[in-house]
Amino acid sequence: MNRLSIGIGGQAGEGVETLGHAIANLMAKMGKEIATNGEFYNAIKGSHNTFEISVSDEAALSTSTHYNLVIAMDGQTLAEEARRIVTDGYLIYDPETGAPDVSAKLVAVPFLNIAQEVAGTKLAKNMVLFGCFAAMVKAPKELLASMIDELLKNLPPEVKQRNVEAAQRGYEVASEQVHESFMQVSVKDSAVENYLMSGNSIAALAAVRAGCTFFAAYPMTPSTSILEFLAKWSNETKMSVHHVEDELAAINMAVGASYAGARAMVATSGGGFALMTEGVGLAAMLETPIVVVEVQRPGPATGLPTRTGQGDLRQVLHAGQGDVPHMVLSPGTHEEAFQMVREAFEYAEAIRGPVTVLMEKCLAEGMRTISVDALNQELDFTCERQLSNGLKRAISYEHDAEGNPTEDPQIVTDRQKSRWDKIAAIAEKLPPARLEGAEGAAVTLVCWGATYGAAMEASKLLTAEGIATNVLHVKYFRPFQPGVLEEFKKCAHPILIEGNLTAQLGGLITEKTGFEIKDKILDVSGRQFTAEGLVERIKEIL
Amino acid sequence: MNRLSIGIGGQAGEGVETLGHAIANLMAKMGKEIATNGEFYNAIKGSHNTFEISVSDEAALSTSTHYNLVIAMDGQTLAEEARRIVTDGYLIYDPETGAPDVSAKLVAVPFLNIAQEVAGTKLAKNMVLFGCFAAMVKAPKELLASMIDELLKNLPPEVKQRNVEAAQRGYEVASEQVHESFMQVSVKDSAVENYLMSGNSIAALAAVRAGCTFFAAYPMTPSTSILEFLAKWSNETKMSVHHVEDELAAINMAVGASYAGARAMVATSGGGFALMTEGVGLAAMLETPIVVVEVQRPGPATGLPTRTGQGDLRQVLHAGQGDVPHMVLSPGTHEEAFQMVREAFEYAEAIRGPVTVLMEKCLAEGMRTISVDALNQELDFTCERQLSNGLKRAISYEHDAEGNPTEDPQIVTDRQKSRWDKIAAIAEKLPPARLEGAEGAAVTLVCWGATYGAAMEASKLLTAEGIATNVLHVKYFRPFQPGVLEEFKKCAHPILIEGNLTAQLGGLITEKTGFEIKDKILDVSGRQFTAEGLVERIKEIL
Amino acid sequence: MTSIGDYHCNEVKRSWCPGCGDFGIEAALKSALSKSNIEPKRVMTVGGIGCSGLLPYWTKTNSFVGLHGRALPAAIGMSIADPDSQVVVMAGDGDAYGIGVGHLVHAFRRNQKLVYMVANNGVYALTKGQVSPTAELNAKGSSTPFGINMPPIDPISLALISGGTFVARGFAGDIPHLAEIIERAIAHEGFSFIDILQPCVSYHKNMCDPLYAAGIIKLEVSNHDAGDLNAALTQARGENGNRKVGIFYCKENNSRKVSDAHVYAGCRSSEDILGLIRPMRVTG
Amino acid sequence: MTSIGDYHCNEVKRSWCPGCGDFGIEAALKSALSKSNIEPKRVMTVGGIGCSGLLPYWTKTNSFVGLHGRALPAAIGMSIADPDSQVVVMAGDGDAYGIGVGHLVHAFRRNQKLVYMVANNGVYALTKGQVSPTAELNAKGSSTPFGINMPPIDPISLALISGGTFVARGFAGDIPHLAEIIERAIAHEGFSFIDILQPCVSYHKNMCDPLYAAGIIKLEVSNHDAGDLNAALTQARGENGNRKVGIFYCKENNSRKVSDAHVYAGCRSSEDILGLIRPMRVTG
Numbered sequence A, B: 001m002n003r004l005s006i007g008i009g010g011q012a013g014e015g016v017e018t019l020g021h022a023i024a025n026l027m028a029k030m031g032k033e034i035a036t037n038g039e040f041y042n043a044i045k046g047s048h049n050t051f052e053i054s055v056s057d058e059a060a061l062s063t064s065t066h067y068n069l070v071i072a073m074d075g076q077t078l079a080e081e082a083r084r085i086v087t088d089g090y091l092i093y094d095p096e097t098g099a100p101d102v103s104a105k106l107v108a109v110p111f112l113n114i115a116q117e118v119a120g121t122k123l124a125k126n127m128v129l130f131g132c133f134a135a136m137v138k139a140p141k142e143l144l145a146s147m148i149d150e151l152l153k154n155l156p157p158e159v160k161q162r163n164v165e166a167a168q169r170g171y172e173v174a175s176e177q178v179h180e181s182f183m184q185v186s187v188k189d190s191a192v193e194n195y196l197m198s199g200n201s202i203a204a205l206a207a208v209r210a211g212c213t214f215f216a217a218y219p220m221t222p223s224t225s226i227l228e229f230l231a232k233w234s235n236e237t238k239m240s241v242h243h244v245e246d247e248l249a250a251i252n253m254a255v256g257a258s259y260a261g262a263r264a265m266v267a268t269s270g271g272g273f274a275l276m277t278e279g280v281g282l283a284a285m286l287e288t289p290i291v292v293v294e295v296q297r298p299g300p301a302t303g304l305p306t307r308t309g310q311g312d313l314r315q316v317l318h319a320g321q322g323d324v325p326h327m328v329l330s331p332g333t334h335e336e337a338f339q340m341v342r343e344a345f346e347y348a349e350a351i352r353g354p355v356t357v358l359m360e361k362c363l364a365e366g367m368r369t370i371s372v373d374a375l376n377q378e379l380d381f382t383c384e385r386q387l388s389n390g391l392k393r394a395i396s397y398e399h400d401a402e403g404n405p406t407e408d409p410q411i412v413t414d415r416q417k418s419r420w421d422k423i424a425a426i427a428e429k430l431p432p433a434r435l436e437g438a439e440g441a442a443v444t445l446v447c448w449g450a451t452y453g454a455a456m457e458a459s460k461l462l463t464a465e466g467i468a469t470n471v472l473h474v475k476y477f478r479p480f481q482p483g484v485l486e487e488f489k490k491c492a493h494p495i496l497i498e499g500n501l502t503a504q505l506g507g508l509i510t511e512k513t514g515f516e517i518k519d520k521i522l523d524v525s526g527r528q529f530t531a532e533g534l535v536e537r538i539k540e541i542l
Numbered sequence C, D: 001m002t003s004i005g006d007y008h009c010n011e012v013k014r015s016w017c018p019g020c021g022d023f024g025i026e027a028a029l030k031s032a033l034s035k036s037n038i039e040p041k042r043v044m045t046v047g048g049i050g051c052s053g054l055l056p057y058w059t060k061t062n063s064f065v066g067l068h069g070r071a072l073p074a075a076i077g078m079s080i081a082d083p084d085s086q087v088v089v090m091a092g093d094g095d096a097y098g099i100g101v102g103h104l105v106h107a108f109r110r111n112q113k114l115v116y117m118v119a120n121n122g123v124y125a126l127t128k129g130q131v132s133p134t135a136e137l138n139a140k141g142s143s144t145p146f147g148i149n150m151p152p153i154d155p156i157s158l159a160l161i162s163g164g165t166f167v168a169r170g171f172a173g174d175i176p177h178l179a180e181i182i183e184r185a186i187a188h189e190g191f192s193f194i195d196i197l198q199p200c201v202s203y204h205k206n207m208c209d210p211l212y213a214a215g216i217i218k219l220e221v222s223n224h225d226a227g228d229l230n231a232a233l234t235q236a237r238g239e240n241g242n243r244k245v246g247i248f249y250c251k252e253n254n255s256r257k258v259s260d261a262h263v264y265a266g267c268r269s270s271e272d273i274l275g276l277i278r279p280m281r282v283t284g
């Protein structure tokens, strides 16, 4: 078995996420590749949340809702996630929360009692369960202890100690029931330097790497942690980081800072971006570089704050009044997010205007193992700001090349065109789109953003089943990525996959190439795509 | 001669607009059809402004920059507008402002001296010139006097009297020089009840007619006069009219008012609309009808506040995060603006959501003669609000049919779809697009919004010259107007005409029909299209 | 008199943390509504986006939850359209004093009749613990890990100098007192503003300390004249001004006339509208 | 010392109406800059969108005109990025107190060093004569033909209770006095706020009346202690508070340390960044 899927279910406030992160961390430390996905309700307390972890030997691109192991922290998990345990899979549960009615290998752990007894609080149950899990993969007990020590570093030593003991009790109880190891692992003190990172931490890190000196944001799920990471690092990075009064302030401050010489970034989600659209147009008009990171959640309006989606492509593309020369791109993986956020700063200098990087909640909050090599790469394209020695004029009214206001019909026309020429020029620097996967495939999955992960894995599953499938992942929307039409010509049967209702990329492809993709898988459930889910729906189409 | 074009040039603050309106009014009272266009700099004082008036016997759809008569209030007019006087055309000028170097029939009027002498202030020069013009069309002197009386109704009687006298002196001076009448007119006390109205006054009136009870706006050129008309009329209409603190407040107040039972409207221009996009998504999510009027001026950012353009189609279509079921339409003429703003209220009820009417500065501020019949028409489609007796729940988080929050993947998906179903349903009610003009034409001009006027007139000119030309005017953008593809199939050579740089309608047509229009006339000079200008550019293409 | 239960919506599960101050506000509001005897169908409960703004979910009145920072303009729109209904807003302090403070300043000027309650917990709770504009200087939060370097906003003084006609503060931990304030606010013929100290057990533990409750100071008839604007300002700006609860200021305007409703009542005929454009008539 | 002419940009024609108060503000600003001896290239002049905001057009410094209502956040960003430059903003009263008042409230808290001048003419002039938030109750404008039914905002009190550290008012008709205030504002180590009474000859004729100028009251050392916040508030809120000019309040903070610049200085190496994510390292 080279890939396993773990699901954890529990009530909001029970520590589902903490346990999930601990397990992901443990497996990563044991040399595995990790992908995680949390599904949380938009409430601080009291709903049923889940956390999924994919563990494998090769790069994990997405998570699955068919589990090899389910950890049930509440009764609802028995009724829901536990039903999606695969043959021969495991279920860890507390007999107190209910009797499972599923055909899985049962690991009964009275974790509530253990937590109460050993740690003096039921809240420690996630540590008991962490111990259980560690036993199932035969992790060294010292690693377990040291990880809990690190995890609870802000708590008093005696509390930490009690939690370690609770975890150890969990370890023992599970060891008694599970004899074979759930997954073959050995702690490799691998020479490869790996990090376990969320997409947001990667975007934040990329900004630092790109030399960003100014960042402003207003908190908005699921983009907030970009602000939080940059704030936490600000002493070391000397970046000027601001939680400001609203998104209007954020983007206008960024434009001002950039005007004064900063490399500036803002981050938000769809609702905050709606408030920034006028500012995006301003950056374009003033020819001031800025980078915007927009992390999508389902709309319209407040929508589903803690879920994922791809509904903002068109909003971002058409932000601001008038024809706004604004570059828009979106990465498919965590590694690509690192590269593309860095690139965004360079493109912004090149077009002297706004560049928006679109991400999704599933990428922004999902964790992946990242190798140091991915963080070490050089960029293919860089651009330093051309500073003039003279006085700077930036006027949001239409203006001539010197920045002085003009309403002359010809100059006005020329200036509009000259701003768009920069977009056309950058198009030539972009890597062309290319089909990935099986040559001469019978089916091509067309997608963008983080849907890439599930699409790639689905294409592999299908190809393995004899349906040769490849993937066309479109990464640049303005300028529209070169090569899409050429690749389309090679496609026997393209299927569009998007996390929105109106086929936003599909429409853009038709607009830009005349090519219409008939078959579409459009999902607005707020959940990320899974490879199995896609395989099923693709087969329905075929 | 059944059509004449009059151009007035002068410095900002000299009363170019007042004179233009007076002349337009006079000609309208004399039974002519009128179209006007003002070209003003974005400054209160000190730049060269112009005002154009088309006068004809049949409906005037656009104005021209080839003049039969130019009135030069400043020297710059002699160098610019006067050079575009057609053969046998006239120039009224003051020898004091310079010697004209054009081959027009000269009418030299020392209007500065006359104004100073007779009215005691040079400011009265526009009245002197009004008198000159009246003489050239042999208007009755009493009409002249009564119009000035009305025009200056807020001034003391003696001031009015002096202005009337100044105008009469102008009348006499011009009469001495011009013997034939510039245009055949006679005061018809025509039975047809006609009004001379701007697009904004029409939009405001349409809102009243539609039973709109709440209106909020923040001033923004060129939409401001909608607010001003509605405020002025509010005592009679009992509409609740508010100049509020910003556009965010305006749209959210409108949504609140609509929730509470009002028919609500807001009006703005592109920059203000950028701030309203989140609110548009809110109205869609809450299923609350609202009408937005967006009057376009050239962007990006502050752009050219007092000029015209068609750059906001895409911004409006893609307003708000997520897939926003938002209806978007745009009228081609003043009559259509009246109908479409009224319709917008009905559509808003039918889709229970936001409907935006896009207009342009040239339509919003341009005046046309409107017959009472146009204001009397019935609507083809009406829809009353379905009021429930129960409590109203409107929640911007995703919710079930009762309005309670849900994150269930299936319900969430169904709700998104059900909101879009309303858009699909309304598509069936829309009048299909249809070609207007020559049957089986060699050339089809494809356009939207107020570009219609110049396109229609250009098609007539071309057809008259032997190049059979017709027009495809697209009026509905979401849902996309039915019939466009069918009409395209009949087109031999379509040419796209838009007031933006990125062919926004063109892209939408390709997206929706797969049909690509190769030849494009895209103009971002900020000036409205003219029929002659189009004819020239179309011939270059052919 | 309506009963408190009349305002309960039991279909939707409360998702506030056990012990959250918002429960206190909910209880006080429902008590005040019932004492004021306003039928649920004549109440519009409006929420901001934030923990506090979830209140309309579990309130059996007309309910409205709009956009973050825009609860107030939406509520004003409602009150204008339907002045016979009682509009009550529950917004967070991030919503009201952060992103939405511009609307607040103008709302004081507009003085539209409605009750505006702000759950002042010093944090952005729903987004998990960033400081809000009322956080003390140097307070730490996830977006200000080294402490915020700006002093807090003073909402009461802001209200007073902006023309607020009913300016009060309550404490979510003292439900009867808060209910009394809300009842008075409902009775007020204008814009009633109530800043409510609201302990957040998850992200602002200091406020949950009994010492915090002990430090609350009540303004009463005996120690404060709520008709005196200057006195109100002195109270607000004085020592511990941000711990004082009660009605700081109330200015009744009995001459205020009842506003007309602005609900849709059908289209107009063309005769209705032609009068408006008489000055534009040119012929006929 | 630099000379006033050094700040003149003659290429762009001024489009203000003859007699507009904005000319007075321009003259006062340029005089103050020259007295403060700041080289044009170290000045960033920022305009709002409005008549007043056109000032940067004809100012030979770095100039920036952004969005209506957002001059302030843009200016704050500039000052943070390049604290060695003097940022001076000229915004209209619609810009500053209408659409932009939310930013203003928070700017007082942030106290970033820059000079914020507001041309207070009581109208939205560039959009041709609607009332602004400082218009008197019942003032008529094109959007309020029957008079505005809201009282005006009091910007000085707003500044004082929001934590403003330099709060002043000038009169465009008294250039030397205004120049002096601006000079002091430039010297202030923090956010300097100046409300400037600015007669608009086209849309607010009352302000152009000599009687208006005669009614202006000067705060001076003899009649006001600008170090006393309470006194400042009393002046602002007292009779004719909106006609008083001078420095209402100034609180120097000499301990304030000079901020670092945040201009771009190259990309970081991967070594620079790996330290930040040490806690996320899992292997190697």
Ligand SMILES: Cc1ncc(C[n+]2csc(CCOP(=O)(O)OP(=O)(O)O)c2C)c(N)n1
Residues within 6 Å of the ligand: A218, A219, A220, A221, A247, A271, A272, A275, A302, C048, C049, C050, C051, C052, C053, C067, C068, C091, C092, C093, C094, C095, C096, C119, C121, C123, C124, C125, C126, C127, C132
């Ligand atoms: C335009 C916009 N920006 C940001 C957010 C994200 N957001 C949701 S709630 C919230 C703050 C909540 O704080 P507060 O208003 O104090 O309410 P509390 O949760 O503390 O009751 C924010 C920033 C949003 N929904 N919309």
Ligand SMILES: Cc1ncc(C[n+]2csc(CCOP(=O)(O)OP(=O)(O)O)c2C)c(N)n1
Residues within 6 Å of the ligand: B218, B219, B220, B221, B247, B271, B272, B275, B302, D048, D049, D050, D051, D052, D053, D067, D068, D091, D092, D093, D094, D095, D096, D119, D121, D123, D124, D125, D126, D127, D132
């Ligand atoms: C978002 C937005 N809304 C509205 C406008 C239109 N607008 C331009 S200037 C202005 C008001 C000008 O008034 P003020 O700020 O007082 O400046 P003044 O002209 O009086 O100096 C408005 C509303 C705009 N440019 N942007």
Ligand code: SF4
Residues within 6 Å of the ligand: A044, C015, C016, C017, C019, C020, C021, C022, C051, C052, C121, C125, C126, C199, C200, C201, C202, C203
């Ligand atoms: S996080 Fe704080 S404000 Fe939100 S529900 Fe919990 S205790 Fe209440």
Ligand code: SF4
Residues within 6 Å of the ligand: B044, D015, D016, D017, D019, D020, D021, D022, D051, D052, D121, D125, D126, D199, D200, D201, D202, D203
């Ligand atoms: S309209 Fe008023 S503010 Fe604008 S330039 Fe003229 S006088 Fe000055």
Ligand SMILES: [Mg+2]
Residues within 6 Å of the ligand: C050, C092, C093, C094, C119, C120, C121, C122, C123, C124, C125, C132
């Ligand atoms: Mg809060």
Ligand SMILES: [Mg+2]
Residues within 6 Å of the ligand: D050, D092, D093, D094, D119, D120, D121, D122, D123, D124, D125, D132
């Ligand atoms: Mg003003």
